Amino acid sequence: MGEISIKINIADRVYPLKVNMEEEEIIRRAAKLINDRIKEYQENYAVRDKQDLLAMSVLHYATSSLKAEKKVSFEDTEVAEKTYQLDKMLNDFFSKQ
Template identity: 65%
Template sequence: MGDISIKINIADRVYPLRVETEEEEVIRHAAKLINEKIKELQDNYAVRDKQDLLSMCVLQYATGMIKAERNAQNQDIGLEQTVHELDNLLTDFFKK
């Protein structure tokens, strides 16, 4: 597909973007999540400065992303170990 022009509003600022058509929905959803998180932080903390709220939002999302990456790596390691164990079992079975 092709590029399209969209406008995304984050923290009361509009950002014009050119994105792939298939990415539009994901980008709009991400902007919505960011704005919801900013609103949540604003309601729960005595912070009003948008820069501070954006920084707190980014920190939370980055922390979540790092945790998810570590979890995926651990699952990959576990899967790899399981495959090796299965391979050893099959090798032993067919040797008999």
């Protein structure tokens, strides 16, 4: 599928983008998440500067992303270890027969 032009509003600024059609929904959802986070920070903290709100939102999502990467890496390692143990058990079982 081809590229389309869309406009995304983040922190009261409009950003024209060219995106693949299949990515449009994800980008719009991401923009909504960012705007929702900014609104939450605006309501709960005495911060009004959009730049500060954007920085706080980026820090939140970057931290979440790194935590998710770490979890996936740990789970991948755990799965690999269990696969190795299972393979060893099967090899031991079949070598005895």
